[in-house]
Structures are given as C-alpha cells and as structure tokens.
Amino acid sequence: MREDPGTESIRAAFDEALPLTVGLEEELMLLDPETHSLAPVAREVLGDFEAGGGDPAFKLELPASQLEIVTQPHQSVPDAVAALRRGRERLTEALEGRVRPAAAGVHPSAPGVGDLNSGARYDRTAAEFGSLAGRQLVSSLQVHVPCGGAERTLAVYNALRAHLPEVAALAANAPFYEGADTGLASVRPKLCELLPRQGVPPPLESWEEYAAALRWGRRSGAFTDQASWWWELRPHPTFGTLELRVPDAQTTTAEAAGVAAFAHCLVASLCDRFDAGERFADPPGWRIAENRWRAARDGVEGEMADLVTGDLSPTRSRLGKLADELGDVAARLGCADELGAARRMIDQNGAIRQRKFAERSGIGALPGWLAERWLDQASVEAASVRTRNADDM
Numbered sequence: 001m002r003e004d005p006g007t008e009s010i011r012a013a014f015d016e017a018l019p020l021t022v023g024l025e026e027e028l029m030l031l032d033p034e035t036h037s038l039a040p041v042a043r044e045v046l047g048d049f050e051a052g053g054g055d056p057a058f059k060l061e062l063p064a065s066q067l068e069i070v071t072q073p074h075q076s077v078p079d080a081v082a083a084l085r086r087g088r089e090r091l092t093e094a095l096e097g098r099v100r101p102a103a104a105g106v107h108p109s110a111p112g113v114g115d116l117n118s119g120a121r122y123d124r125t126a127a128e129f130g131s132l133a134g135r136q137l138v139s140s141l142q143v144h145v146p147c148g149g150a151e152r153t154l155a156v157y158n159a160l161r162a163h164l165p166e167v168a169a170l171a172a173n174a175p176f177y178e179g180a181d182t183g184l185a186s187v188r189p190k191l192c193e194l195l196p197r198q199g200v201p202p203p204l205e206s207w208e209e210y211a212a213a214l215r216w217g218r219r220s221g222a223f224t225d226q227a228s229w230w231w232e233l234r235p236h237p238t239f240g241t242l243e244l245r246v247p248d249a250q251t252t253t254a255e256a257a258g259v260a261a262f263a264h265c266l267v268a269s270l271c272d273r274f275d276a277g278e279r280f281a282d283p284p285g286w287r288i289a290e291n292r293w294r295a296a297r298d299g300v301e302g303e304m305a306d307l308v309t310g311d312l313s314p315t316r317s318r319l320g321k322l323a324d325e326l327g328d329v330a331a332r333l334g335c336a337d338e339l340g341a342a343r344r345m346i347d348q349n350g351a352i353r354q355r356k357f358a359e360r361s362g363i364g365a366l367p368g369w370l371a372e373r374w375l376d377q378a379s380v381e382a383a384s385v386r387t388r389n390a391d392d393m
Contacts, residue, residue: 017240019148036367040064105174105248139249159280165291171247172299173350185299201231258341
C-alpha cells in the first residue's frame, strides 16, 4: 500500500536530520524591577529587538510576561549552553534594568491568572480555553535532539517515554504558587494539565499512525498542526528532532546545562541500544504517569516504581544509576562536566534550593532571588555549598 504523502515527508525529516546535535529553548519570566511581579511587556521587549533588525534568538510565547530564548543546533551541550548564556546576557543588556528576567517553572507568588499575548494562534487558544489559558503562566526548558533516521527516532521516542519522570524529577523547579508552598516539587505539570494533550505522550507504532493523528486533529478541529501536540515529549518534523518538553525552566545556566546533558546523553544511549539490536519494552502509559505524579510531588526526594514489577526505589538511586550508565556517553559527547552538574542536582535541585531560600528569607523574596541568579556563573556545586553554609549559620 502506498504511504500517505504526509508520512513520506515526516520520514524524510527524521532521516535527513544530523544525529545527536542539541538545541535548547528556554522560556523565561519578565519581572517588574521594583516589585518583582510579572511584567506583561514581552511584545514591547521583542519590539526593541525588531527595531534593531530583529534577533531570531528571541520569540514570543502565550503569556505576555514571557519570552523564549532559542539556540541553534550545536554539536555539544557545552556549545548549546554557551549560546543560551549569550542569549541571557544579550537580553539583560537590552533590558537596561527596565525589566528583570528570571527563570523557574512558575513565578512563586504572582496571581495565577495573567495577561496573554495577542496573535492568531494565541487568540485561538484564549478563545478555546478561556480563563484556563490565562493560567498557563508556566516556563519550561525544551531540549531538541535528532536521532538520525526515522525508524531509530520512532524507537527512541517510544523508549524515552518511560524515562520522562526521571528527567522531570531532576528538573523540578516550581514548589511555590500564588505565594504558598504547594507541597509539590513542581506545580507546573498540574497547571499544564488544564489543557489537553499534556503529560506522558501516547506510544506510536508507526509514522503512519503519527501522520493519521495529525490529520485527525486537523479535521476534528482539536488541533491544527503538530505545534499543538503538547505532550511532554514529541517528534518535531520541522527540525527532525525529539523534543523533550518535560523539564521546568532552570534558574541558572549551570542547572540548565545539567538537565540538557542528562537528556542528551539519555537519547544518545537509547540510540546506541537500538543500533545494537535491542528492542525496548512497552510499559503501559498509566504506569509511567504514576511515576510522573511522584516526580511532580517529590522531585528527587521521593520514590519511583519499577514499571514491570511495581517495586519502589529511591528516585535519587534511580537517577544516580542512570547517571553512572551515561558516563561513557557523556565523555563521547563532550559533556562530562555538565553531566557532573546533573549528578549534583540529584542531591539538590531547583525545588530544594527554592525551599531552602524561602525558609531563610520568605516566599516574598524568592522572585528577586531568582532574578539575581539569572546571570550566575557559579557551578551547581558551588551554589549547593553556599546554600549549605548559609543553613549552618
């Protein structure tokens, strides 16, 4: 049977992609310099760049208080993170103190409903989802990695689904919401769930199935294109990548580097295993979702269940074992130091650091602290040492 032309173009996109580059998209908050509340001025800020000839590194997003920094594909995580850092520096310079950027999964104390940007796509979202759209004041770090080869990409996509909770736990960075401790390591996934097509993505048996899903979405009016396929992992035919959307935005580039290295090495390891002839298990999505909930609730401090037996083990142990298994891959990809940052985040990630700061200084001081760390060049290790020393004072 002849393949649908849409399927052929999808296959071609993944076949043609250069394997194992890495690109990053970072959603950031814009804060009032005095109150550190959300400042809905993203379009004005972007207009300043456009007046200077434009800059493809910066994009609007749905919230009017949010911008996105986009890197080009790079050969290594260090190169991608260096580009991300340059984007942060350029943005800070352009803002000249009029607005302060900061990064976390959500603003710790802002009202839960905020202003949205206008535009064809954003207006459709607002019209369809009403006040639920106004609650999407969430920020993520998106990691793009092409596997090279359509069949390889499909196999790694399906296998990577099972590891999304570990990535989410490592990157959890949103414990506070509307000025209160939620009891979660990250409230962002629960806010995202107010919209459809969130969480653990469905398995895909073939690219024909994916093309059919997109076709159904268009015809039903549920979603117009793959950009509205909002799951925490998705194939991205435009770039020929797998896009991991599960991590919270990270407060510093050192933390972003740790998350990016962990994700990059995980994809590369699964590619190696596929090339060696391994065929991956296909656990039920609801079991993965149970671990997803544990990641949102507890971050690195809880437990996760074996997807076959149900046996529990500490999340830190699972992450540590994975990091050990990825060591050789990290050395090959040139991101051993960045994977070391991920290892240190297993001990103390963004959610833990936010809570420790709030214990000392109060939730109200958190947004300013996040903004202060925007250009922090210190390593995650040094930041952890500073926090522990402060706790001992």
